[in-house]
Amino acid sequence: MxxxxxxxxxxxxxxxxxxxxxxxxxxxxxxxxxxxxxxxxxxxxxxxxxxxxxxxxxxxxxxxxxxxxxxxxxxxxxxxxxxxxxxxxxxxxxxxxxxxxxxxxxxxxxxxxxxxxxxxxxxxRTLEGVERPALCTIWPGRERYFTLLDAGANPHAKPFHILQSAVLGSNYARLALGLVRPKVGLLTIGTEEGKGNDVIHETHEMLKDIDGSIINYAGLIEGFQIFENVVDVVVCD
Structure with missing residues (x-):
């Protein structure tokens, strides 16, 4: 070191x-x-x-x-x-x-x-526009580290809380992992449209609509994909 x-x-x-x-x-x-x-x-x-x-x-x-x-x-x-x-x-x-x-x-x-x-x-205090803090964890992937959040701070998260976690995770990945445009993925039970519960559906639509300069959203991902470095930031409910 x-x-x-x-x-x-x-x-x-x-x-x-x-x-x-x-x-x-x-x-x-x-x-x-x-x-x-x-x-x-x-x-x-x-x-x-x-x-x-x-x-x-x-x-x-x-x-x-x-x-x-x-x-x-x-x-x-x-x-x-x-x-x-x-x-x-x-x-x-x-x-x-x-x-x-x-x-x-x-x-x-x-x-x-x-x-x-x-x-x-x-x-x-939290960042402007962020209502709740989140627990962010760093995990080893096949080729590089990635972040996952929220890891337990908000057991009853709503879609806008998960969206805010995506903002937090993206900023953290830029600062801590040195990534210019970290890719964000939403963890669910399948990558096909319509998979997951109502919270996931609404969060997915919100993430698709957000400015790409704020969040580089790559879409839905499944559990087996997170260690393959498909994305740099994993957000989940």
Missing amino acids: DKTEARLTLAVDVMGSDQGPKEIIEGVAQAVEFSPRGTEFVLYGRQEVVEPILEDQPMLTNARVSISHAPEVVGMEEKPIAGIKGKKNSSMSLALLALKNGEADALLSCGNTGCLMAGGAIRL
């Missing part, structure tokens, strides 16, 4: 994990080893918990890693809005605030997904 100088600050929600902060911090230690020299890691969590773990990781006792004390923790069982608004001093909330204020360039959290999605929408 290229380790040339780069200025990047990563906010890490250390307390948000099923396995506890130790696993997260061990992951940070590996990231420090392979990341560019200019990358800094700010660990958000309870100082009295984080410091003893850092002592067992000599690689992290340098200026590139610091602790930002967060006395509260968002539990996995908490409801999205209550978890964020009710715990403003949690590791997740303070890391989101750092991202909003420009103190961090990116945020890593393995915590409560619902709270993270709600916190992102509340603290950071």
Whole structure:
């Protein structure tokens, strides 16, 4: 990996994990080893918990890693809005605030997904015209990586939500995968017109009508096609 100088600050929600902060911090230690020299890691969590773990990781006792004390923790069982608004001093909330204020360039959290999605929408806001955030995943294809979304943030998505996911996925593929005009495919049970449920039908028509400079829509795709790199962005309900 290229380790040339780069200025990047990563906010890490250390307390948000099923396995506890130790696993997260061990992951940070590996990231420090392979990341560019200019990358800094700010660990958000309870100082009295984080410091003893850092002592067992000599690689992290340098200026590139610091602790930002967060006395509260968002539990996995908490409801999205209550978890964020009710715990403003949690590791997740303070890391989101750092991202909003420009103190961090990116945020890593393995915590409560619902709270993270709600916190992102509340603290950071969505792109203009996008109503809900989506979970975007990167998958390995036969020749190159592709993105798939929404991967679980909106269990009852409507057609315009899937359309918005196509916009988000296209922008992400341009920035993260370096694709100039990423192809977008709508996942369904068959590529013939009329296949799928009413949500898929309506979404398909909306995607066909949208300006090609915004979304390069390639049409319907089936599950077996997604790993063949037929498209670069897969959207699904």
